[in-house]
Amino acid sequence: MTYRAPINDMLLALNHGAGLNAAVIAGHYGDYDSEITAAVLEEAGRFASDVLAPLNRVGDEHGIKLAHSKVTTAPGWPDAYQRWIAAGWNAVSGDEAFGGQGLPLALNAACTEIWAASNVAFGLCPLLTLSAIEALDAHGSKALKKIYLEKLVSGEWPGTMQLTEPQAGSDVGALRARAERYGDGSYRIIGSKIFITYGDHDMTDNIVHFVLARLPDAPAGTKGISLFLIPKFLVNADGSLGERNDIYPTGIEHKLGMHAAPTCTMTIGENGGAVGYLVGEENRGMQCMFTMMNQARLAVGLEGVGIADRAYQQALAFAQDRKQGRAIGEKPSKSDPIIVHPDVKRMLLQMRAMTAAARTICYATAVSIDIANRADDPAIKAAAATRAALLTPIAKAYATDIGNEVASLGVQVHGGMGFIEETGAAQHFRDARITPIYEGTNGIQAIDLVTRKLAPNGGEAVWTLLAELSATVDDVEASNDPAFGSTGEKLREALAALERASKWLLERVVSAPNDALAGATPYLRLFGATLGGCVLAREALAARDIDGLGDTQRYVTLARFFAENITVQATALERTVTEGFGAVGGADAVLLA
Amino acid sequence: MTYRAPINDMLLALNHGAGLNAAVIAGHYGDYDSEITAAVLEEAGRFASDVLAPLNRVGDEHGIKLAHSKVTTAPGWPDAYQRWIAAGWNAVSGDEAFGGQGLPLALNAACTEIWAASNVAFGLCPLLTLSAIEALDAHGSKALKKIYLEKLVSGEWPGTMQLTEPQAGSDVGALRARAERYGDGSYRIIGSKIFITYGDHDMTDNIVHFVLARLPDAPAGTKGISLFLIPKFLVNADGSLGERNDIYPTGIEHKLGMHAAPTCTMTIGENGGAVGYLVGEENRGMQCMFTMMNQARLAVGLEGVGIADRAYQQALAFAQDRKQGRAIGEKPSKSDPIIVHPDVKRMLLQMRAMTAAARTICYATAVSIDIANRADDPAIKAAAATRAALLTPIAKAYATDIGNEVASLGVQVHGGMGFIEETGAAQHFRDARITPIYEGTNGIQAIDLVTRKLAPNGGEAVWTLLAELSATVDDVEASNDPAFGSTGEKLREALAALERASKWLLERVVSAPNDALAGATPYLRLFGATLGGCVLAREALAARDIDGLGDTQRYVTLARFFAENITVQATALERTVTEGFGAVGGADAVLLA
Structure with a gap:
């Protein structure tokens, strides 16, 4: 089955959950016309359903090939990428000065979800290009921008990010690729990189690589790294x-996955050095990164x-279609679709609810970035950046x-069919x-x-957010809608648990950092659930x-x-943070026995 | 890296956690010599490390082939299977009357873990044979046993279980394969089956299929199913x-996985009918099943x-070996193995603790089956069966x-390397x-x-177990060992939560079964965590x-x-059972909107 972008849910999340509407009304988006949001998402959904989704499985099955130092992508992929550029999807939030459409990053975030849902391996290429654009825009010289930025914004030349070396993954400072100054102001780069996503491919004429390397006289560690194009x-x-x-x-x-997205080992400068800019x-590459x-x-x-969302849509369709067993009270002679079973309903609701919550958290991040970039008032900009x-x-x-978790539940809903690749x-x-590994493992995110993020200024960023969330809970309680069940109570408890855990961590991150870090992952989980x-x-x-x-009561039920069912875990997660570290401190005796 | 069976942990789990020692002392195992346990596990561990573990990756990469109605397994597999039979591993807990060694099922359970850890796709073949042996032993005629049981016990002829048809997965009663009586007392079977594990292969001369089918005059549903060899x-x-x-x-x-274990569509009786016994x-096949x-x-x-356990061992070795970043307080010039990081310690402890807990729960199940089979006192047998x-x-x-979850954490500990198949x-x-899907999905287990299991006799089986667990908590508290931290308190809370959730379910499973079933999965999770x-x-x-x-304090830390960190979730899980059903009841409005 294909993918359909859930436009209503996305608009609700973007405009109301993530606060885009309020930010537009407050004037942070200038004269942005909110009608554009729905129109763009509808169009993106169509492109995704028509062009990208059908290539998802082809890419997975076919994978990519490397021969004669060239990577070939799956059938149909180069053509789809050209259609992608032509339709302007690469340039949604790009700078208008370089051919972009200048639309909100928040809108592009919703599009990014659509690309990932329809074909995550495809979407990975523009995703990296966007990062490259950001770095070049913020740090590149006028001359470099003039040559490369427009091509990157349009997607005609996609970008790559090249940090990782065998000994330098999460520890970027350990990298060894070297750069030498060349008379003409350019550099020559020599080294090798691993795990380079879309490091090479046949979808475009050119690729713009962003590579971290060290100058000969650079200090050790992260302070001696420079970024080269x-x-x-x-x-x-x-x-x-x-x-x-x-x-x-x-x-x-x-x-294991993402078969259609090439992950390359890159050999740089073996024939005299790669020309880099x-x-x-110099030595400020980490800031750019x-x-x-x-x-x-x-x-x-x-x-x-x-x-x-894709896994949910597929599981839902299967559960509505697959007949097996009977609902309680039904005759044994008839078979019901498995969606009648409460356990299946629970799985599907969990998939949908988790997806919706994560969606809004991501969109809210994007709206904050937009406000930080676009607002006039420096105080509002700073608060949004925080x-x-x-x-x-x-x-x-x-x-x-x-x-x-949702993808795993999706397999489970399918039963034995879920284990079959077809x-x-x-x-x-x-x-x-x-996804929990690249761009900084989730453990690193938690740390x-x-x-x-929590520690600076006595936790101010967290307290400000908690106060806003508390106002939402007031509204839930004031609504007196019995369909909310104990939602208000559960959220109130969770906010209190998150506050206590935050205070505990604020103290321990100074006095006993290893105890604090032992609880970083459950703390992040607590934060997400709340x-x-x-x-x-x-x-x-x-x-x-x-x-x-x-019937909007369905959003109340969700x-x-x-x-x-999920936020209710908050108190347990709090206790994992504030008590669970004890055994972690004694881990060596267990693990190294 | 290879796999090493964790003999000390297994013995502790089997003898003390699962109660094998106490059962031996009570005489339920006759003159069984407890020394045998360690000797057999040592030997099993050696066979697993030497013969099975090295074929695990070969099997995954090579997979199996079907050509000319014959399945070919991966290189080395038929030879390994012959060594398996020759070493007597198939017959550990088999009936001595049919060439088995008559050792406890609990001991074989520990061996089963070892086979799964070293090569789960290989171990799947004998696993199914054991089930076949059990059914034939309990229900087969003397004549059938005489011909087939010894071969099955030795493993010379492995067994298969053939239930599933496209329209009949979890709902076995919907199957359509048919059987006709033949003059000589045998039957002719016609039909087709899907998802048949080791339905064919080249590891042995013969295979003994156990197939469910319907006689022409059989009643509809599960009461009209017969079992045929x-x-x-x-x-x-x-x-x-x-x-x-x-x-x-x-x-x-x-x-998706288990590449080396053939999963076959079986066509039965297309050339005149398969001879079956x-x-x-007749019509009592479900009982046999x-x-x-x-x-x-x-x-x-x-x-x-x-x-x-395999995933844990591999992740632990990686975390000890992989140097990346530094422990807090260490100089930036040196790299530490990632196991110094509290977040990595947490992941590894979680892997080990979950594995150890699940191990003992499984072994305890096996000890109960043994006692039910072996004890003299009918009351003890009945209690053990319950x-x-x-x-x-x-x-x-x-x-x-x-x-x-542990396998996923294993990938996570490896970082980017975890996503690389090599x-x-x-x-x-x-x-x-x-594994959460076959042999009855985990949703079905929860129901x-x-x-x-909970509902009969007013929950008696659960109350009896809770009383025993409570005595363990008394012992924890009486130990006054500060290294236990708040273990006693957490377990006490969990037992209370489990008791409350059980009482709630006992009432609702009668008065509002859909509400009860909505909480079945979190209830099972609560049970496991407690x-x-x-x-x-x-x-x-x-x-x-x-x-x-x-230093046995490491077991206290674990x-x-x-x-x-895990049992602490009990109260939240209880509330998910007793409160979370509300939204599940309104699922249709959300899912079908």
């Missing part, structure tokens, strides 16, 4: 393509949401964790598995949340005032399901 | 192999444990759920995914737990009195980790 083909003064640059794919990985200042990584982290969170920084690790880790449920399960419950409740309240949604 | 090759009066019988593999599935009485399924369910639980029946769905579902972590993740915490605490207390285990 290395085009696959050099670009002549007139903009035409010149010589092949000395950067080649020399290996491809055989992966410095982006930003951080610029790239934040948006990439959000985008990976959106991959989690997209895969989850909010975006706080939400980014939660968006990345929570959404990818639930992406995996069914397609297994592909989602395989594809999703990389980032505790040490860099925030997710609150945003779904907010959407349920908002839905009542929206025309055309039919919020209630999340609160009573 | 259909040999791949007919057997002559002198025991030699005769004609090829009319049962053939006509398709194989392309699966009735097992048990239930006999087979219970032991198979436990065995699948043990697959979950085995895969989890216990085994209660524990079976928990053993199957909890162990396979954690098997998946690393091997991904295979465990793929292989594990079928079985609530409706057939029981798992208690058995690990019991083992930690017992370990102190055992020589040769070194029990503490489980109680404070």
Whole structure:
């Protein structure tokens, strides 16, 4: 079955759960016309259903090939990519000065979910290009931008991010690729990189590689890393393509999932050095990289949401179609679709509720980034930047964790059919598995949340958010809608648990950092379960005032399901944070015995 | 890396956590010499490390082939199977009257874990044979047993179980394969089956198929199903192999995992009917099947444990070896193995603690089955049978759920390497995914737990178990060992939560069965988290009195980790059972909008 973008749910999440409407009304988006949002999402949904979704399984089955230092993608992929560029999808939120459409990043975030849902391996290519654009835009020289930025924005030349080396994964500072200054202001780069996504392919004429390397006189560690732009083909003064640059794919990985997205070993400069151009200042490459990584982290969170939604749609269709057994009270002579069983309903609700919560968390991150970039008032900009920084690790880790859980439930709903590759449920399960790993493992996101997002200014970023969430809970309680069940109570409890856990961590992150870090992962989970419950409740309240949604009580039921079945874990997660570290401290005796 | 059976942990779990020692002392195992346990496990571990583990990846990569109605297994597999038979591993717990060694089922359960850990796809073949043996032993005629039982016990002829048809998966009663009476007392079977594990292969001369089919005059549904034995090759009066019988593999599935284990579509009787022999009485096939399924369910639980332990061992080795980043307080110039990070320690402890808890739950199920089979006192037999029946769905579902979670954590510990197939972590993740599905989905196990195991006699089976677990908690508290942290408190809370949830379900399963069934899955999870915490605490207390285990405080730390990080979820799970059903009742409005 194909994928249909859930436009109503996306609009509700974007406009109301994530606060796009309020930000537009407050003037942070200038004269942005909110009508555009729905129109773009409808169009994106159509492109996804028509062009991308049908290639998802083809890509998984066919995979990619490496021969003669060239990567070939699956049948139909180069053509789809050209249609992608032509339709302008690469440029949705790109800078208008470089041919972009200048639309909100939040709108592009919703599109990113659509690309991931329809074909996550395809969407990975533009996802990396967006990061490259961000880094070049923020740190590149005028001259570099002039040559490369428009091509990157249009997608005509996609970008890659090249950090990882065998000894340098999460520990980027350990990298060894080297760069030498060349007389003409350019550099020559020599080294090798692994796990380079779309490091080479046949979908475009040129590729713009962004590569981290060290200058000869650079200090050790992360303070001695510089960022270089290395085009696959050099670009002549007139903009035409010149010589092949000395950067080649020399290996491809055989992966669990994302079969259609090449993961390359790149050999750089073996024939005299690759021509590279410095982006930003020498030895300041990590700063540039951080610029790239934040948006990439959000985008990976959106991959989690997209895969989850696709897995949900497929499982739902199967459960409505597959006849097996009978509902309680029905005659044994007839077979009912398995969706009549409460256990199946629970699985499907869990899939949908988790997906909806993660969706809004990701969209809210994007809206915060937009406000930080677009608002006039410096105080509002700063507050939004703080909010975006706080939400980014939660968006990345929570959404990818639930992406995996939802994909696994999708397999389970299918029963034995789920284990058969032809069914397609297994592909989602395989594809999703990389998302908690790349762009910073979810463990690293959790540590980032505790040490860099919670800790500064006495936890101010968290307290500000909790106060907002508390106001939502007030609204739930004030609604007196019995269909909410105990939603208000569950959210209130969770907010209290999150506050206590935050205070405990604030103290321990200084006095006993290892104890604090032992609880980082359950803390992030607690944060996601609390925030997710609150945003779904907010959407349920908002839905009542929206025309055309039919019976909006369904959003109340969804919020209630999340609160009573997922947010309810908050107190246990709090205790895992504040008590569970004890045994972790004694881990060595257990693990190394 | 290879697999090493964790003999000390297994012995502690078997003898103390699962109560084998106490049962031996009570005389339920006759003159069984407890020394045998360790000797057999050591030997099994050696066979697994030397013969089976090296073929695990070969099997995954090579898969199986079907050509000319014959299935070919991966290189080395037929030879390994012959060594398996020759070493007597198929016959560990087999009846001595038919060439078996008559050892405890509990000992064989521990061996089953070892086979699954070293090579789960290989172990699946004998696992199904054991079920076949059980059904034939309990229900087969003397004549059938004489011809087939010894061959099945030795493994010379493995068995298959053939239930599933396209329209009849979990709903066995919907099957259509038909059987006709033949003049000589035999039957002719015609039909087709899907998802038949090891439905054909080249590891042995003959295969003994156990097939469910309907007689022409059979009542509809499950009451009209009969069980037939259909040999791949007919057997002559002198025991030699005769004609090829009319049962053939006509398709194989392309699966997410378990690549080396053929999953066949079987075409039966297309050339005049397959010769079959009735097992048990006509129309009583479901009873025979239930006999087979219970032991198979436990065995699948043990697959979950085995895969989890393999994934844990591999992740632990990686975390000790992989250098990346630094521990807090260390100089930036040096790299530490990632196991220094508290978040990695947490993942590894979680893997180990979940595996250990699930192991003991499975072994305890096996000990109960042994006592039910072996004890002299009818009251003790009956009580043990009730216990085994209660524990079976928990053993199957909890162990396979954690098997998946542990395998996923194993991938996560590996970071980017985990997504690369060569690393091997991904295979465990793929292989594990079928275990919550086959032999009755985990949803079905949860429903079985609530409706057939909790409900009878006012919940007596559960109350009896809770009283025993409570005594363990008394012992934890009486130990006054500060290393237990808040283990006693957490277990006490969990027992209370489990009791309340059980009472609530007992009432609702009658008054509002759909509400009760909506909570079946979280109830099973609550049961596993509570029981798992208690058995690990019991083992930690017992370990102190055992020589040769070194510093036994590590078992206290492991029990503490489980109680404070996993059992702590009990109250939330209770509330999911007793409150979460509300939104599930309104699911249709959400899902079908």
